[in-house]
Amino acid sequence: MVTWQLTIDCTNPTRLAHFWAAALGYEIQPPPEGFATMNDYYRSLGVADDELDQVGDGTDRIFDPAGEGPKIWFQAVPDTKSGKNRLHLDLYPTNRDRDLPLAERTRIVDARVAELEALGATVWRRWPEDFEEKLDEQFYFVTMRDPEGNEFCVA
Incomplete structure (x- = not known):
């Protein structure tokens, strides 16, 4: 190990x-x-x-x-973030429950997003509004940035 x-x-x-x-x-x-x-x-x-x-x-x-x-x-480190992350974290307040209705999934994700905003994160993009590619209609996520601009997702 x-x-x-x-x-x-x-x-x-x-x-x-x-x-x-x-x-x-x-x-x-x-x-x-x-x-x-x-x-x-x-x-x-x-x-x-x-x-x-x-x-x-x-x-x-x-x-x-x-x-x-x-x-x-x-x-x-002395330098600030300069490009897109090559690695990011995905947070799953929905526990990735595929049987969760979209409205409930959206409510749970948005509540967690609001908590993270209160901690200093910002919303960067929301699925599906800010994306060109199409995914499963039951899927919902928000891409955020931490206080130093590092991207992460909440789904």
Whole structure:
């Protein structure tokens, strides 16, 4: 078995860690035992203070409290997002239930979209209004952007 984590480059790790923790039902990873903050831990590893200035209080990691999903690390980088994601997350508040009537599916997705907007995400496109290609008529999804512009879908 291979263990892994998802690493997301960003300019504001603390903001994205809090956004994605709330979006996914994850929790902020506390600093290792013996350290008051993640930045204290990073200093013990030799990371310079000028590098830590980019990462706020050092909050940059989240985890699934149920232990089912991967750990996620938000890595501070100096450059902003410049193109379409090559990888994105799909969130399924409908649990991908194919038997769910379209009206109910739409209601559930739109409610989750509103919650994510309140956390700082924005709607980019909605199916089917903003798409040329055609999919199953029972399908409904919304493509959103997180606070740094990374695309993800809610279906």
